[in-house]
Amino acid sequence: MFRSDKPSLRYEYSWSDTDKAKIFKNVCDDDVIDRNNGYQMLDFMKRFFQMSGLFSLDSFHRLENLIKKHMPEKCITRGEMNIWLGKNWNKRI
Secondary structure (H helix, E strand, C coil), X not given: CCCCCHHHCCCCCECCHHHHHCCCXXXXXXXXXXXXXXXXXXHHHHHHHHHHXXXXXXXXXXXXXXXXXXXXXXXXXXXXXXXXHHHHCCCXX
16 A cells, blocks of 8 residues: 555645645535645545545545546535535546
């Protein structure tokens, strides 16, 4: 299994101390995920991987690409993002 960490990401994110302070301590479906905040994105992606039983670097890159390039901007909460990914993971996008 690969390590899902910062070097595994393909897109540019913000990694400032302000961004780090916005990490969610208690996770809920109503959390608004900032897709430019590297800390929030990495946390979201790791949790999605755990819930979905995914484990490959290719799947990690697919997940990141779906979020950054294809997911509608109106999907802003953790719950909305999970639902959209569940519906679109196997679609050819």
